[in-house]
Amino acid sequence: MTAATFTQGGKFEIREVVRPEIAKDEILLRVKSTSICGTDTKIIRNGHRKLKDGDRIVLGHEFAGVIEQVGASVKGFAEGQAVGIAPNWGCGRCKPCQRGMANYCAEYQAFGITRDGSHTQWVRIPSAVIAQGNIRPLPDNVSWSAVSLAEPLSCVLGGQTAVGLSAGESVLVYGAGPMGLLHILAARAAGAAVIIAADLNASRLAMARELGATHAVKSDTEDIHARVAEITGGEWLDVVITAVPVPEIVPEGLSLLGIFGRLCLFAGLPKDRAIAGLDGNLIHYKNLCVTGTTGGCNADYAKALGLITSGAVPVEGIISHRFSLEQLSEAYETALAGRGMKIVLTS
Ligand SMILES: [Zn+2]
Ligand SMILES: [Zn+2]
Structure with missing residues:
Protein backbone atom coordinates (compact mmCIF):
# COMPACT_ATOMS: atom_id res chain seq x y z
CA MET A 1 0.00 0.00 0.00
CA THR A 2 1.14 3.56 -0.69
CA ALA A 3 1.79 5.84 2.29
CA ALA A 4 3.00 9.36 3.06
CA THR A 5 5.95 8.72 5.38
CA PHE A 6 8.39 10.81 7.39
CA THR A 7 11.77 9.68 8.70
CA GLN A 8 13.18 11.69 11.62
CA GLY A 9 16.21 13.50 10.35
CA GLY A 10 14.21 15.06 7.59
CA LYS A 11 13.03 12.69 4.87
CA PHE A 12 9.46 12.90 3.53
CA GLU A 13 8.48 10.24 0.99
CA ILE A 14 5.41 8.82 -0.71
CA ARG A 15 6.40 5.14 -0.77
CA GLU A 16 5.15 1.59 -0.67
CA VAL A 17 4.85 0.12 2.83
CA VAL A 18 3.70 -3.31 4.00
CA ARG A 19 0.01 -3.65 4.85
CA PRO A 20 -0.14 -4.08 8.65
CA GLU A 21 -0.95 -7.40 10.34
CA ILE A 22 -2.96 -7.18 13.56
CA ALA A 23 -2.60 -9.06 16.85
CA LYS A 24 -5.66 -10.71 18.47
CA ASP A 25 -6.34 -7.63 20.64
CA GLU A 26 -6.19 -5.14 17.73
CA ILE A 27 -8.35 -3.82 14.89
CA LEU A 28 -7.49 -3.15 11.23
CA LEU A 29 -9.16 -0.06 9.81
CA ARG A 30 -9.67 0.75 6.12
CA VAL A 31 -9.29 4.52 5.72
CA LYS A 32 -12.31 6.21 4.10
CA SER A 33 -11.30 9.81 4.76
CA THR A 34 -8.30 11.61 6.17
CA SER A 35 -7.21 15.23 6.17
CA ILE A 36 -3.85 16.96 6.21
CA CYS A 37 -3.11 19.05 9.30
CA GLY A 38 -0.61 21.82 10.02
CA THR A 39 0.99 19.28 12.38
CA ASP A 40 1.82 16.98 9.42
CA THR A 41 3.61 19.71 7.46
CA LYS A 42 5.28 20.95 10.67
CA ILE A 43 6.67 17.42 11.27
CA ILE A 44 8.01 17.33 7.69
CA ARG A 45 9.75 20.68 8.22
CA ASN A 46 11.00 20.33 11.82
CA GLY A 47 10.70 16.66 12.82
CA HIS A 48 9.00 15.74 16.11
CA ARG A 49 10.42 15.59 19.64
CA LYS A 50 8.78 12.17 20.20
CA LEU A 51 10.77 10.57 17.34
CA LYS A 52 14.38 9.36 17.46
CA ASP A 53 16.73 9.85 14.52
CA GLY A 54 15.92 7.32 11.82
CA ASP A 55 12.40 6.49 13.12
CA ARG A 56 10.00 6.26 10.19
CA ILE A 57 6.25 6.80 10.57
CA VAL A 58 3.22 7.03 8.31
CA LEU A 59 1.80 10.56 8.77
CA GLY A 60 -1.87 11.45 9.40
CA HIS A 61 -4.00 11.68 12.55
CA GLU A 62 -7.33 13.10 11.29
CA PHE A 63 -9.31 10.14 9.96
CA ALA A 64 -12.36 7.90 9.82
CA GLY A 65 -12.99 4.59 8.13
CA VAL A 66 -14.52 1.14 8.07
CA ILE A 67 -13.40 -1.73 10.29
CA GLU A 68 -11.81 -4.32 7.99
CA GLN A 69 -10.78 -6.91 10.57
CA VAL A 70 -11.40 -7.41 14.32
CA GLY A 71 -8.90 -9.36 16.43
CA ALA A 72 -10.28 -12.55 18.07
CA SER A 73 -10.23 -11.13 21.62
CA VAL A 74 -11.71 -7.70 20.80
CA LYS A 75 -15.30 -7.20 21.92
CA GLY A 76 -17.85 -4.56 20.92
CA PHE A 77 -16.80 -3.91 17.32
CA ALA A 78 -17.75 -5.58 14.06
CA GLU A 79 -16.28 -5.90 10.58
CA GLY A 80 -17.87 -3.41 8.20
CA GLN A 81 -18.63 -0.91 11.00
CA ALA A 82 -18.06 2.81 10.20
CA VAL A 83 -16.02 4.59 12.88
CA GLY A 84 -14.10 7.77 13.64
CA ILE A 85 -10.87 7.58 15.62
CA ALA A 86 -9.68 10.09 18.24
CA PRO A 87 -5.92 10.02 17.64
CA ASN A 88 -4.31 10.56 21.10
CA TRP A 89 -3.96 8.06 23.89
CA GLY A 90 -2.06 8.10 27.16
CA CYS A 91 -0.41 6.07 29.92
CA GLY A 92 -3.76 5.63 31.68
CA ARG A 93 -2.28 6.40 35.14
CA CYS A 94 -1.31 10.08 35.36
CA LYS A 95 -3.53 13.03 36.41
CA PRO A 96 -4.49 14.10 32.85
CA CYS A 97 -5.26 10.48 31.92
CA GLN A 98 -7.48 10.17 35.03
CA ARG A 99 -9.38 13.19 33.75
CA GLY A 100 -9.73 11.60 30.31
CA MET A 101 -7.35 14.14 28.78
CA ALA A 102 -4.59 11.98 27.30
CA ASN A 103 -3.60 14.95 25.11
CA TYR A 104 -1.82 16.32 28.23
CA CYS A 105 -0.21 13.00 29.25
CA ALA A 106 3.61 13.25 29.33
CA GLU A 107 3.75 9.82 27.69
CA TYR A 108 0.96 10.44 25.18
CA GLN A 109 1.00 8.57 21.92
CA ALA A 110 -0.69 9.53 18.69
CA PHE A 111 -1.32 8.21 15.22
CA GLY A 112 0.88 9.94 12.67
CA ILE A 113 3.44 10.83 15.38
CA THR A 114 4.46 7.84 17.52
CA ARG A 115 2.46 5.21 15.57
CA ASP A 116 1.70 4.76 11.89
CA GLY A 117 -1.13 7.08 10.93
CA SER A 118 -3.82 7.45 8.30
CA HIS A 119 -2.20 8.82 5.14
CA THR A 120 -2.42 5.37 3.56
CA GLN A 121 -5.06 2.65 2.99
CA TRP A 122 -5.03 0.69 6.27
CA VAL A 123 -4.31 1.59 9.88
CA ARG A 124 -3.52 -0.84 12.68
CA ILE A 125 -5.42 0.20 15.82
CA PRO A 126 -3.51 -0.90 18.98
CA SER A 127 -5.27 -2.40 22.00
CA ALA A 128 -4.75 0.70 24.22
CA VAL A 129 -6.69 2.80 21.70
CA ILE A 130 -9.59 0.34 21.77
CA ALA A 131 -9.53 0.19 25.61
CA GLN A 132 -9.39 3.98 26.14
CA GLY A 133 -12.54 4.69 24.14
CA ASN A 134 -10.95 6.37 21.11
CA ILE A 135 -13.12 4.51 18.57
CA ARG A 136 -16.51 6.17 17.97
CA PRO A 137 -19.19 4.44 15.86
CA LEU A 138 -20.62 6.68 13.11
CA PRO A 139 -24.26 6.97 12.07
CA ASP A 140 -25.37 5.70 8.62
CA ASN A 141 -24.81 7.86 5.55
CA VAL A 142 -22.19 10.17 7.06
CA SER A 143 -20.26 12.58 4.88
CA TRP A 144 -16.84 10.94 5.04
CA SER A 145 -14.96 14.13 4.22
CA ALA A 146 -16.75 16.00 7.04
CA VAL A 147 -16.08 13.42 9.77
CA SER A 148 -12.32 13.46 9.13
CA LEU A 149 -12.49 17.02 10.54
CA ALA A 150 -13.83 15.85 13.90
CA GLU A 151 -10.27 15.81 15.28
CA PRO A 152 -9.39 19.47 14.59
CA LEU A 153 -12.90 20.43 15.76
CA SER A 154 -12.31 18.52 19.02
CA CYS A 155 -9.21 20.69 19.67
CA THR A 293 -5.10 24.50 25.34
CA THR A 294 -3.46 21.95 23.07
CA GLY A 295 -4.81 18.89 21.27
CA GLY A 296 -8.15 17.21 21.76
CA CYS A 297 -9.54 14.67 24.24
CA ASN A 298 -11.92 11.78 23.61
CA ALA A 299 -14.96 13.51 25.13
CA ASP A 300 -14.51 16.53 22.84
CA TYR A 301 -13.96 14.20 19.90
CA ALA A 302 -17.34 12.55 20.55
CA LYS A 303 -18.95 15.98 20.92
CA ALA A 304 -17.32 17.15 17.66
CA LEU A 305 -18.65 14.12 15.77
CA GLY A 306 -22.15 14.87 17.11
CA LEU A 307 -21.95 18.52 16.02
CA ILE A 308 -20.75 17.51 12.55
CA THR A 309 -23.20 14.68 11.91
CA SER A 310 -26.17 16.74 13.18
CA GLY A 311 -25.19 19.61 10.86
CA ALA A 312 -24.77 22.06 13.79
CA VAL A 313 -21.16 22.73 12.70
CA PRO A 314 -21.00 22.61 8.88
CA VAL A 315 -17.27 21.86 8.58
CA GLU A 316 -17.40 21.18 4.83
CA GLY A 317 -17.19 24.97 4.37
CA ILE A 318 -13.49 24.97 5.26
CA ILE A 319 -12.49 22.20 2.80
CA SER A 320 -10.65 23.83 -0.11
CA HIS A 321 -9.17 20.76 -1.83
CA ARG A 322 -10.46 17.21 -2.23
CA PHE A 323 -8.30 14.35 -3.47
CA SER A 324 -8.64 10.58 -3.71
CA LEU A 325 -6.44 8.57 -1.36
CA GLU A 326 -4.31 7.59 -4.39
CA GLN A 327 -3.38 11.25 -4.92
CA LEU A 328 -1.16 11.57 -1.82
CA SER A 329 1.61 13.33 -3.82
CA GLU A 330 -0.69 16.00 -5.23
CA ALA A 331 -2.37 16.51 -1.86
CA TYR A 332 0.96 17.00 -0.05
CA GLU A 333 2.26 19.25 -2.82
CA THR A 334 -0.75 21.50 -2.23
CA ALA A 335 -0.36 21.38 1.57
CA LEU A 336 3.39 22.06 1.54
CA ALA A 337 2.90 25.01 -0.82
CA GLY A 338 0.55 26.47 1.80
CA ARG A 339 -2.31 26.69 -0.70
CA GLY A 340 -5.95 26.66 0.36
CA MET A 341 -7.58 25.75 3.66
CA LYS A 342 -8.32 22.16 4.58
CA ILE A 343 -7.24 19.32 2.28
CA VAL A 344 -9.21 16.07 2.51
CA LEU A 345 -8.47 12.69 0.91
CA THR A 346 -11.20 10.08 0.51
CA SER A 347 -11.49 6.56 -0.87
ZN1 LIG B 1 -4.65 17.86 13.32
ZN1 LIG C 1 -1.01 9.62 31.25
Whole structure:
Protein backbone atom coordinates (compact mmCIF):
# COMPACT_ATOMS: atom_id res chain seq x y z
CA MET A 1 0.00 0.00 0.00
CA THR A 2 1.14 3.56 -0.69
CA ALA A 3 1.79 5.84 2.29
CA ALA A 4 3.00 9.36 3.06
CA THR A 5 5.95 8.72 5.38
CA PHE A 6 8.39 10.81 7.39
CA THR A 7 11.77 9.68 8.70
CA GLN A 8 13.18 11.69 11.62
CA GLY A 9 16.21 13.50 10.35
CA GLY A 10 14.21 15.06 7.59
CA LYS A 11 13.03 12.69 4.87
CA PHE A 12 9.46 12.90 3.53
CA GLU A 13 8.48 10.24 0.99
CA ILE A 14 5.41 8.82 -0.71
CA ARG A 15 6.40 5.14 -0.77
CA GLU A 16 5.15 1.59 -0.67
CA VAL A 17 4.85 0.12 2.83
CA VAL A 18 3.70 -3.31 4.00
CA ARG A 19 0.01 -3.65 4.85
CA PRO A 20 -0.14 -4.08 8.65
CA GLU A 21 -0.95 -7.40 10.34
CA ILE A 22 -2.96 -7.18 13.56
CA ALA A 23 -2.60 -9.06 16.85
CA LYS A 24 -5.66 -10.71 18.47
CA ASP A 25 -6.34 -7.63 20.64
CA GLU A 26 -6.19 -5.14 17.73
CA ILE A 27 -8.35 -3.82 14.89
CA LEU A 28 -7.49 -3.15 11.23
CA LEU A 29 -9.16 -0.06 9.81
CA ARG A 30 -9.67 0.75 6.12
CA VAL A 31 -9.29 4.52 5.72
CA LYS A 32 -12.31 6.21 4.10
CA SER A 33 -11.30 9.81 4.76
CA THR A 34 -8.30 11.61 6.17
CA SER A 35 -7.21 15.23 6.17
CA ILE A 36 -3.85 16.96 6.21
CA CYS A 37 -3.11 19.05 9.30
CA GLY A 38 -0.61 21.82 10.02
CA THR A 39 0.99 19.28 12.38
CA ASP A 40 1.82 16.98 9.42
CA THR A 41 3.61 19.71 7.46
CA LYS A 42 5.28 20.95 10.67
CA ILE A 43 6.67 17.42 11.27
CA ILE A 44 8.01 17.33 7.69
CA ARG A 45 9.75 20.68 8.22
CA ASN A 46 11.00 20.33 11.82
CA GLY A 47 10.70 16.66 12.82
CA HIS A 48 9.00 15.74 16.11
CA ARG A 49 10.42 15.59 19.64
CA LYS A 50 8.78 12.17 20.20
CA LEU A 51 10.77 10.57 17.34
CA LYS A 52 14.38 9.36 17.46
CA ASP A 53 16.73 9.85 14.52
CA GLY A 54 15.92 7.32 11.82
CA ASP A 55 12.40 6.49 13.12
CA ARG A 56 10.00 6.26 10.19
CA ILE A 57 6.25 6.80 10.57
CA VAL A 58 3.22 7.03 8.31
CA LEU A 59 1.80 10.56 8.77
CA GLY A 60 -1.87 11.45 9.40
CA HIS A 61 -4.00 11.68 12.55
CA GLU A 62 -7.33 13.10 11.29
CA PHE A 63 -9.31 10.14 9.96
CA ALA A 64 -12.36 7.90 9.82
CA GLY A 65 -12.99 4.59 8.13
CA VAL A 66 -14.52 1.14 8.07
CA ILE A 67 -13.40 -1.73 10.29
CA GLU A 68 -11.81 -4.32 7.99
CA GLN A 69 -10.78 -6.91 10.57
CA VAL A 70 -11.40 -7.41 14.32
CA GLY A 71 -8.90 -9.36 16.43
CA ALA A 72 -10.28 -12.55 18.07
CA SER A 73 -10.23 -11.13 21.62
CA VAL A 74 -11.71 -7.70 20.80
CA LYS A 75 -15.30 -7.20 21.92
CA GLY A 76 -17.85 -4.56 20.92
CA PHE A 77 -16.80 -3.91 17.32
CA ALA A 78 -17.75 -5.58 14.06
CA GLU A 79 -16.28 -5.90 10.58
CA GLY A 80 -17.87 -3.41 8.20
CA GLN A 81 -18.63 -0.91 11.00
CA ALA A 82 -18.06 2.81 10.20
CA VAL A 83 -16.02 4.59 12.88
CA GLY A 84 -14.10 7.77 13.64
CA ILE A 85 -10.87 7.58 15.62
CA ALA A 86 -9.68 10.09 18.24
CA PRO A 87 -5.92 10.02 17.64
CA ASN A 88 -4.31 10.56 21.10
CA TRP A 89 -3.96 8.06 23.89
CA GLY A 90 -2.06 8.10 27.16
CA CYS A 91 -0.41 6.07 29.92
CA GLY A 92 -3.76 5.63 31.68
CA ARG A 93 -2.28 6.40 35.14
CA CYS A 94 -1.31 10.08 35.36
CA LYS A 95 -3.53 13.03 36.41
CA PRO A 96 -4.49 14.10 32.85
CA CYS A 97 -5.26 10.48 31.92
CA GLN A 98 -7.48 10.17 35.03
CA ARG A 99 -9.38 13.19 33.75
CA GLY A 100 -9.73 11.60 30.31
CA MET A 101 -7.35 14.14 28.78
CA ALA A 102 -4.59 11.98 27.30
CA ASN A 103 -3.60 14.95 25.11
CA TYR A 104 -1.82 16.32 28.23
CA CYS A 105 -0.21 13.00 29.25
CA ALA A 106 3.61 13.25 29.33
CA GLU A 107 3.75 9.82 27.69
CA TYR A 108 0.96 10.44 25.18
CA GLN A 109 1.00 8.57 21.92
CA ALA A 110 -0.69 9.53 18.69
CA PHE A 111 -1.32 8.21 15.22
CA GLY A 112 0.88 9.94 12.67
CA ILE A 113 3.44 10.83 15.38
CA THR A 114 4.46 7.84 17.52
CA ARG A 115 2.46 5.21 15.57
CA ASP A 116 1.70 4.76 11.89
CA GLY A 117 -1.13 7.08 10.93
CA SER A 118 -3.82 7.45 8.30
CA HIS A 119 -2.20 8.82 5.14
CA THR A 120 -2.42 5.37 3.56
CA GLN A 121 -5.06 2.65 2.99
CA TRP A 122 -5.03 0.69 6.27
CA VAL A 123 -4.31 1.59 9.88
CA ARG A 124 -3.52 -0.84 12.68
CA ILE A 125 -5.42 0.20 15.82
CA PRO A 126 -3.51 -0.90 18.98
CA SER A 127 -5.27 -2.40 22.00
CA ALA A 128 -4.75 0.70 24.22
CA VAL A 129 -6.69 2.80 21.70
CA ILE A 130 -9.59 0.34 21.77
CA ALA A 131 -9.53 0.19 25.61
CA GLN A 132 -9.39 3.98 26.14
CA GLY A 133 -12.54 4.69 24.14
CA ASN A 134 -10.95 6.37 21.11
CA ILE A 135 -13.12 4.51 18.57
CA ARG A 136 -16.51 6.17 17.97
CA PRO A 137 -19.19 4.44 15.86
CA LEU A 138 -20.62 6.68 13.11
CA PRO A 139 -24.26 6.97 12.07
CA ASP A 140 -25.37 5.70 8.62
CA ASN A 141 -24.81 7.86 5.55
CA VAL A 142 -22.19 10.17 7.06
CA SER A 143 -20.26 12.58 4.88
CA TRP A 144 -16.84 10.94 5.04
CA SER A 145 -14.96 14.13 4.22
CA ALA A 146 -16.75 16.00 7.04
CA VAL A 147 -16.08 13.42 9.77
CA SER A 148 -12.32 13.46 9.13
CA LEU A 149 -12.49 17.02 10.54
CA ALA A 150 -13.83 15.85 13.90
CA GLU A 151 -10.27 15.81 15.28
CA PRO A 152 -9.39 19.47 14.59
CA LEU A 153 -12.90 20.43 15.76
CA SER A 154 -12.31 18.52 19.02
CA CYS A 155 -9.21 20.69 19.67
CA VAL A 156 -11.30 23.82 19.03
CA LEU A 157 -14.02 22.65 21.44
CA GLY A 158 -11.34 22.06 24.09
CA GLY A 159 -10.19 25.68 23.68
CA GLN A 160 -13.69 27.11 23.86
CA THR A 161 -14.56 24.99 26.90
CA ALA A 162 -11.45 26.26 28.72
CA VAL A 163 -12.68 29.86 28.35
CA GLY A 164 -16.34 28.92 28.89
CA LEU A 165 -17.62 30.61 25.73
CA SER A 166 -21.40 30.67 26.01
CA ALA A 167 -24.55 31.87 24.25
CA GLY A 168 -24.96 35.64 23.90
CA GLU A 169 -21.28 36.41 24.46
CA SER A 170 -18.77 38.25 22.28
CA VAL A 171 -15.62 36.59 20.94
CA LEU A 172 -12.71 37.67 18.76
CA VAL A 173 -10.67 35.03 16.91
CA TYR A 174 -7.17 35.99 15.76
CA GLY A 175 -6.33 34.17 12.53
CA ALA A 176 -8.77 32.98 9.85
CA GLY A 177 -6.87 29.89 8.76
CA PRO A 178 -8.51 26.44 9.05
CA MET A 179 -8.39 26.42 12.89
CA GLY A 180 -9.61 30.02 13.19
CA LEU A 181 -12.50 29.23 10.84
CA LEU A 182 -13.39 26.15 12.91
CA HIS A 183 -13.44 28.42 15.98
CA ILE A 184 -15.87 30.72 14.17
CA LEU A 185 -18.14 27.81 13.20
CA ALA A 186 -18.06 26.43 16.77
CA ALA A 187 -18.70 29.88 18.30
CA ARG A 188 -21.73 30.25 16.06
CA ALA A 189 -23.02 26.82 17.14
CA ALA A 190 -22.46 27.84 20.79
CA GLY A 191 -24.72 30.87 20.22
CA ALA A 192 -22.10 33.62 20.53
CA ALA A 193 -23.80 36.93 19.66
CA VAL A 194 -20.74 38.78 18.36
CA ILE A 195 -18.04 36.86 16.46
CA ILE A 196 -15.14 38.98 15.19
CA ALA A 197 -12.49 37.53 12.85
CA ALA A 198 -9.12 39.32 12.76
CA ASP A 199 -6.58 38.55 10.03
CA LEU A 200 -4.23 40.25 7.55
CA ASN A 201 -5.67 38.46 4.52
CA ALA A 202 -8.84 39.90 2.95
CA SER A 203 -9.93 36.66 1.23
CA ARG A 204 -9.62 34.73 4.50
CA LEU A 205 -11.71 37.40 6.22
CA ALA A 206 -14.35 37.10 3.48
CA MET A 207 -14.47 33.35 4.12
CA ALA A 208 -14.81 33.98 7.88
CA ARG A 209 -17.80 36.26 7.20
CA GLU A 210 -19.39 33.59 4.98
CA LEU A 211 -19.01 30.99 7.74
CA GLY A 212 -20.65 33.09 10.42
CA ALA A 213 -18.32 35.83 11.70
CA THR A 214 -20.51 38.86 12.41
CA HIS A 215 -17.57 41.24 11.86
CA ALA A 216 -14.15 41.15 10.21
CA VAL A 217 -11.14 43.28 11.15
CA LYS A 218 -8.19 43.60 8.78
CA SER A 219 -5.62 43.96 11.51
CA ASP A 220 -2.81 45.55 9.46
CA THR A 221 -4.88 48.46 8.17
CA GLU A 222 -7.65 48.88 10.75
CA ASP A 223 -7.40 50.07 14.36
CA ILE A 224 -8.50 46.94 16.20
CA HIS A 225 -9.20 48.78 19.49
CA ALA A 226 -11.42 51.34 17.78
CA ARG A 227 -13.31 48.61 15.89
CA VAL A 228 -13.88 46.42 18.98
CA ALA A 229 -14.96 49.44 21.06
CA GLU A 230 -17.47 50.38 18.36
CA ILE A 231 -18.80 46.84 17.82
CA THR A 232 -19.23 46.11 21.54
CA GLY A 233 -20.50 49.58 22.46
CA GLY A 234 -17.46 50.11 24.70
CA GLU A 235 -18.04 46.92 26.74
CA TRP A 236 -15.08 45.12 25.14
CA LEU A 237 -14.98 41.37 24.67
CA ASP A 238 -15.97 38.33 26.73
CA VAL A 239 -13.50 36.02 24.98
CA VAL A 240 -10.40 36.30 22.78
CA ILE A 241 -8.92 33.21 21.09
CA THR A 242 -5.52 33.20 19.34
CA ALA A 243 -5.38 30.86 16.34
CA VAL A 244 -2.16 32.20 14.85
CA PRO A 245 1.40 31.92 16.31
CA VAL A 246 2.12 35.64 16.76
CA PRO A 247 3.37 36.68 20.25
CA GLU A 248 2.30 40.35 19.84
CA ILE A 249 -1.40 39.45 19.77
CA VAL A 250 -1.25 38.12 23.34
CA PRO A 251 -0.93 41.51 25.11
CA GLU A 252 -3.16 43.07 22.46
CA GLY A 253 -5.85 40.39 22.95
CA LEU A 254 -5.69 40.91 26.72
CA SER A 255 -6.26 44.66 26.25
CA LEU A 256 -9.41 43.96 24.20
CA LEU A 257 -11.13 42.06 27.03
CA GLY A 258 -13.88 43.52 29.20
CA ILE A 259 -14.55 42.77 32.88
CA PHE A 260 -14.52 38.96 33.51
CA GLY A 261 -12.98 38.42 30.05
CA ARG A 262 -11.10 35.24 29.13
CA LEU A 263 -8.14 34.76 26.78
CA CYS A 264 -7.28 31.39 25.24
CA LEU A 265 -3.79 30.89 23.77
CA PHE A 266 -4.94 28.25 21.32
CA ALA A 267 -2.02 28.46 18.87
CA GLY A 268 1.47 27.49 20.01
CA LEU A 269 4.04 30.30 19.99
CA PRO A 270 7.63 30.39 18.67
CA LYS A 271 9.98 28.90 21.29
CA ASP A 272 12.56 31.68 21.34
CA ARG A 273 10.31 34.76 21.49
CA ALA A 274 8.98 35.69 24.93
CA ILE A 275 5.78 37.72 25.19
CA ALA A 276 6.65 41.30 26.11
CA GLY A 277 4.43 43.87 27.75
CA LEU A 278 1.77 41.71 29.41
CA ASP A 279 -0.08 44.08 31.77
CA GLY A 280 -0.73 42.23 35.04
CA ASN A 281 -2.93 45.04 36.35
CA LEU A 282 -5.38 44.46 33.51
CA ILE A 283 -5.79 40.90 34.79
CA HIS A 284 -6.04 42.12 38.39
CA TYR A 285 -8.51 44.98 37.99
CA LYS A 286 -10.70 43.33 35.35
CA ASN A 287 -10.83 39.81 36.88
CA LEU A 288 -9.46 38.32 33.66
CA CYS A 289 -8.57 34.71 33.01
CA VAL A 290 -5.67 33.69 30.74
CA THR A 291 -5.41 30.08 29.69
CA GLY A 292 -4.26 27.89 26.81
CA THR A 293 -5.10 24.50 25.34
CA THR A 294 -3.46 21.95 23.07
CA GLY A 295 -4.81 18.89 21.27
CA GLY A 296 -8.15 17.21 21.76
CA CYS A 297 -9.54 14.67 24.24
CA ASN A 298 -11.92 11.78 23.61
CA ALA A 299 -14.96 13.51 25.13
CA ASP A 300 -14.51 16.53 22.84
CA TYR A 301 -13.96 14.20 19.90
CA ALA A 302 -17.34 12.55 20.55
CA LYS A 303 -18.95 15.98 20.92
CA ALA A 304 -17.32 17.15 17.66
CA LEU A 305 -18.65 14.12 15.77
CA GLY A 306 -22.15 14.87 17.11
CA LEU A 307 -21.95 18.52 16.02
CA ILE A 308 -20.75 17.51 12.55
CA THR A 309 -23.20 14.68 11.91
CA SER A 310 -26.17 16.74 13.18
CA GLY A 311 -25.19 19.61 10.86
CA ALA A 312 -24.77 22.06 13.79
CA VAL A 313 -21.16 22.73 12.70
CA PRO A 314 -21.00 22.61 8.88
CA VAL A 315 -17.27 21.86 8.58
CA GLU A 316 -17.40 21.18 4.83
CA GLY A 317 -17.19 24.97 4.37
CA ILE A 318 -13.49 24.97 5.26
CA ILE A 319 -12.49 22.20 2.80
CA SER A 320 -10.65 23.83 -0.11
CA HIS A 321 -9.17 20.76 -1.83
CA ARG A 322 -10.46 17.21 -2.23
CA PHE A 323 -8.30 14.35 -3.47
CA SER A 324 -8.64 10.58 -3.71
CA LEU A 325 -6.44 8.57 -1.36
CA GLU A 326 -4.31 7.59 -4.39
CA GLN A 327 -3.38 11.25 -4.92
CA LEU A 328 -1.16 11.57 -1.82
CA SER A 329 1.61 13.33 -3.82
CA GLU A 330 -0.69 16.00 -5.23
CA ALA A 331 -2.37 16.51 -1.86
CA TYR A 332 0.96 17.00 -0.05
CA GLU A 333 2.26 19.25 -2.82
CA THR A 334 -0.75 21.50 -2.23
CA ALA A 335 -0.36 21.38 1.57
CA LEU A 336 3.39 22.06 1.54
CA ALA A 337 2.90 25.01 -0.82
CA GLY A 338 0.55 26.47 1.80
CA ARG A 339 -2.31 26.69 -0.70
CA GLY A 340 -5.95 26.66 0.36
CA MET A 341 -7.58 25.75 3.66
CA LYS A 342 -8.32 22.16 4.58
CA ILE A 343 -7.24 19.32 2.28
CA VAL A 344 -9.21 16.07 2.51
CA LEU A 345 -8.47 12.69 0.91
CA THR A 346 -11.20 10.08 0.51
CA SER A 347 -11.49 6.56 -0.87
ZN1 LIG B 1 -4.65 17.86 13.32
ZN1 LIG C 1 -1.01 9.62 31.25
